[in-house]
Amino acid sequence: MDIERLKIREDLDFFPVQSDGRMVVMIQDRLGLVERGKLISPELYKLMITLNGKKSMRDIQLDLIRQQGGSLVSIEEVQALLERLDSSYLLDSPRYREARKVIISDFSAQKIRHCSHAGVSYPKQEEELQQRLETILSTQHVPSLPHGTITALVAPHIDLEAGKRVYSTAYQAIKGIRPERVIILGVGHSMTKEMLSLTTKTFETPLGTVETDKKAVGELMRAGKDILSEEDFAHRDEHSIEFQLIFLQHILRDVSFTIIPILCGSLIGYLPEYSRERYKSIGHDFLTTLADFIHDDATIVIAGVDLSHVGPKFGHDMPASLIINESERHDKQLLHSLCVMDVDGFWSESERVKDRYNVCGFSALACLLEILPPSNGHLLDYEIFKEDPTRSAVSFAAAVFTR
Numbered sequence: 302m303d304i305e306r307l308k309i310r311e312d313l314d315f316f317p318v319q320s321d322g323r324m325v326v327m328i329q330d331r332l333g334l335v336e337r338g339k340l341i342s343p344e345l346y347k348l349m350i351t352l353n354g355k356k357s358m359r360d361i362q363l364d365l366i367r368q369q370g371g372s373l374v375s376i377e378e379v380q381a382l383l384e385r386l387d388s389s390y391l392l393d394s395p396r397y398r399e400a401r402k403v404i405i406s407d408f409s410a411q412k413i414r415h416c417s418h419a420g421v422s423y424p425k426q427e428e429e430l431q432q433r434l435e436t437i438l439s440t441q442h443v444p445s446l447p448h449g450t451i452t453a454l455v456a457p458h459i460d461l462e463a464g465k466r467v468y469s470t471a472y473q474a475i476k477g478i479r480p481e482r483v484i485i486l487g488v489g490h491s492m493t494k495e496m497l498s499l500t501t502k503t504f505e506t507p508l509g510t511v512e513t514d515k516k517a518v519g520e521l522m523r524a525g526k527d528i529l530s531e532e533d534f535a536h537r538d539e540h541s542i543e544f545q546l547i548f549l550q551h552i553l554r555d556v557s558f559t560i561i562p563i564l565c566g567s568l569i570g571y572l573p574e575y576s577r578e579r580y581k582s583i584g585h586d587f588l589t590t591l592a593d594f595i596h597d598d599a600t601i602v603i604a605g606v607d608l609s610h611v612g613p614k615f616g617h618d619m620p621a622s623l624i625i626n627e628s629e630r631h632d633k634q635l636l637h638s639l640c641v642m643d644v645d646g647f648w649s650e651s652e653r654v655k656d657r658y659n660v661c662g663f664s665a666l667a668c669l670l671e672i673l674p675p676s677n678g679h680l681l682d683y684e685i686f687k688e689d690p691t692r693s694a695v696s697f698a699a700a701v702f703t704r
Contacts, residue, residue, distance in 0.1 A: 307383065307392045308354035311493055315346060317613050319690055326678075331491045331538050334390035334400055344368060349391065358383075366547065395582040405534045406691070413510070414502040414519045417538045423461055423547065427507045431497055434551040437461060440469040444681050449508030449703030451478055453602040453669060456548070457697035458488065458662075460542035463686045470682040471699035472548045481599040482514055483549060484561045484591070486665040487541035488606060492566030496664075497525060497587065500533035500562055504542065508550040517594055521561070525587030535564050543603040549603070561594070565664035569656050577648040592672040603671050606662025608632045609625060612693025615659050620692035625685060628658040632683070632696050635660065640700060644670045676702040 314329040318340070326346040328339045341349075348364060356364075358379050365374040365382075387394050419425035424433055456471035457464040489498055503520050504511045522529060536542070542562050549558070572579050583586065594600055609628035612621035631654055638647035647670060651663055682699040 306354055306356065307352065307387070307394050309349050309352045310391060310393050310397060310520065310673050312491060313391070317343075317691060328391070332390075332401060332404055333538075334397065334404075336389070337425075339389070349386070352392070354393070363611070373692045374538055383618060405532055408534050408537050409532055412502060414500060414504050414536055416504075416506045416543055418540050418543055419507050422540065422544075425507050430507045430547065431551060433461075434548060437465045438469050438473055438552075440465050441473065441682075443473045444470055446474055446701065447494050447677065447679055447703050449600050449677065451475055451601060451701060452704050453604065453673055453702040455604045455606060455666070455669075455698060455700040457546060457607055457699070458544050458605040459476070459686060461544065463695075464684070467682045467684050467697055467699045468548065471701075472552055473576050474681060474699065474701045475601070476552050478601065479553070479556050480558055480601045482517075482559050482561065482594070482601075483547050484563065484594065484600065484602045484669055485542045486602065486604040486606075486663055487539060487545070487562065488661050489535045489539060489564035489566045490541070490566060490661070491539065492535050494571070495530035495535070495566045496528040496568070496571050496584065497566065498530040498533055498535040498564040500536045502533065502536065504543075504546055504560065504562065506547050506550060508554075509548060511550065517561050521563075521587060522588055524590040525584070528584055528587060530566075532543050535566075536562065539564060545603050545605040561591075563591075563668070565668055567661075568664045568667070575652060576637050577645060577667075581671065582646075584668075584671075587667070588671045591668075592674075595672060595674060602669060602673065604662065604665045606665050606697070608660050608662060608696040608698060609658035610661060610693070611658055611689075612691060614688065614691040614693035617693075621687065621694035622692070624658070625694055626697065628694075629685065630697070631658050632660075635663075635666075636680050636683070636698055636700065639666055639670065640680055640702075642670060642673070642676065642678060673702060674704060676704045678702045 316327045317324055318327045320340055325340045326343060358376055362374055362376055362379045386392050387396055390397050424430040454471055454475050457467050499518050499522055501513050501515045545701050609632055611617055611624040611628050633648045678700055680700050685694050685696045687694045
């Protein structure tokens with residue numbers, strides 16, 4: 302294999318972390334090919350992100366010599382480095398693509414989407430999980446709710462412990478509902494080139510299985526054929542739907558319901574022009590079909606979203622403490638526009654800051670606003686989780702819509 306002119310994989314995430322008193326970079330690979338928790342030096346990271354598929358071995362050699370203050374680096378050393386990167390599945394090479402193809406094919410053949418976070422983010426034993434969820438729900442008093450029929454809920458998808466207060470507020474707000482179907486709008490964190498991803502798989506958690514509404518998903522697949530991912534692999538390890546589902550199974554344990562699981566990819570880079578008009582134009586058939594499913598009280602929508610992500614962990618060159626005041630103002634403006642269903646205002650606020658604060662839930666909330674029938678939104682809670690080791694922070698909220 303020609304090791305030259307390979308590029309770094311686009312589907313890897315990199316996070317600065319402290320290890321043994323020094324700053325290193327942790328690699329996260331949703332495919333699971335890269336060793337879990339793999340750490341690399343900042344110097345290697347800086348080199349890797351320059352691998353764009355256009356650099357020759359000589360170009361990389363010169364980069365390394367400059368990085369090492371003029372110390373000689375041989376072509377053989379460069380080749381050995383690239384081969385090590387490839388053997389670790391860090392490069393977009395034929396070796397990586399073949400391994401990825403096998404993994405995706407294996408998942409595609411499965412009829413059940415098994416829970417990916419049980420035993421990691423929450424207990425894998427049913428009774429223990431029920432107790433954990435009940436403890437979370439008892440964190441807050443039941444919020445004072447407006448009159449009317451609930452049409453939608455906005456809840457976090459952050460780590461359960463970090464977001465327990467807002468999870469409690471959100472799911473206590475809908476404890477009395479008995480829907481026959483739930484549309485769950487999640488965030489496709491691993492989706493880099495697709496607008497949406499659907500699956501017909503049955504979802505399994507420690508609390509049992511929940512069927513997808515296969516007929517409805519089939520209609521959506523036909524309506525959105527030009528904007529949907531070709532496969533459903535993005536659902537395999539995604540937590541934003543899974544976390545909503547365990548709460549739903551807990552509070553609706555005596556209710557039989559189906560789900561329509563939809564992952565929303567980032568709209569930055571996907572839309573030729575970042576605007577509501579272009580979003581509606583490209584997604585018209587899909588959004589219209591989805592909206593038709595919400596005309597009766599038997600269907601509700603849940604958006605599992607977080608808001609701003611700020612600090613070095615999320616690409617900023619300063620700690621979250623210096624950004625939070627601005628990002629909170631941005632969040633609050635988005636939430637205001639969301640609750641009064643000012644769709645143009647919602648988009649304008651995101652366009653104004655050019656998504657500087659990495660609102661990962663924007664695409665799911667944009668979808669929610671297009672499909673909801675006329676409703677009144679009510680902000681129930683808002684919180685910012687500060688991750689001190691990375692000097693970063695994530696915000697999230699709970700809101701309910703009624704009509």
